[in-house]
């Protein structure tokens with residue numbers, strides 16, 4: 001049996017409650033869950049997505065990004081998504097059904113670690129706005145798993161809030177269930193990627209949209225080179241920049 005650490009359980013429950021509730025919280029949650037699609041063009045450009053790429057979206061939420069990706073690129077293989085929250089998966093299945101995409105997507109319920117896939121399975125793995133919910137240990141495990149399931153030459157991309165300075169967002173981020181925890185700079189992330197064994201690690205600009213504007217983001221890209229080997233212990237030392245209330 002796989003142990004699910006507290007941060008994973010807390011985060012999953014937070015999203016279930018947030019997205020699944022009937023009140024205003026639920027509406028806000030569902031709306032925010034659909035904003036991932038805004039970042040699809042950036043993903044296509046930064047990952048250099050090609051029609052025959054095999055792609056995995058980790059923490060895919062409502063699958064709004066997967067749906068947009070399939071609308072923009074005529075992918076030859078199904079896109080895979082992993083998502084722990086039942087409420088998010090329900091939204092995702094609805095999105096795919098409404099867009100007639102169910103046959104082109106394979107969604108799995110699960111966490112970023114362990115990833116339920118064989119070694120060397122994907123050309124591209126991406127993680128959109130999920131890693132702030134990870135402790136250092138969970139992040140470390142996720143990067144090791146991403147390296148394992150990427151094919152040699154595969155591209156690993158992610159983006160996330162790096163710093164919150166705006167007072168309103170700080171308040172939003174400091175929810176009592178602590179689903180939002182750690183804001184990391186590119187330098188923090190690069191250190192972990194290097195220790196995990198990724199190569200060619202670069203940063204790219206994430207242009208925020210709409211109400212996310214006051215939040216600073218960072219995007220990272222890394223390659224699994226033929227020479228990428230996993231280190232025995234790549235536990236990172238992350239300087240946490242927590243929002244008020246932690």
Ligand SMILES: C[S@@+](CC[C@H](N)C(=O)[O-])C[C@H]1O[C@@H](n2cnc3c(N)ncnc32)[C@H](O)[C@@H]1O
Pocket residue numbers: 008011012015033034035036037058059060061062064065082083084085088110111112113127128129130133138
């Ligand atoms: C802010 S949402 C982003 C959803 C989607 N990636 C997007 O950009 O629209 C964060 C997602 O990460 C998922 N998540 C949280 N902890 C996770 C974990 N340990 N492994 C995988 N996904 C996780 C949540 O359930 C939620 O769906």
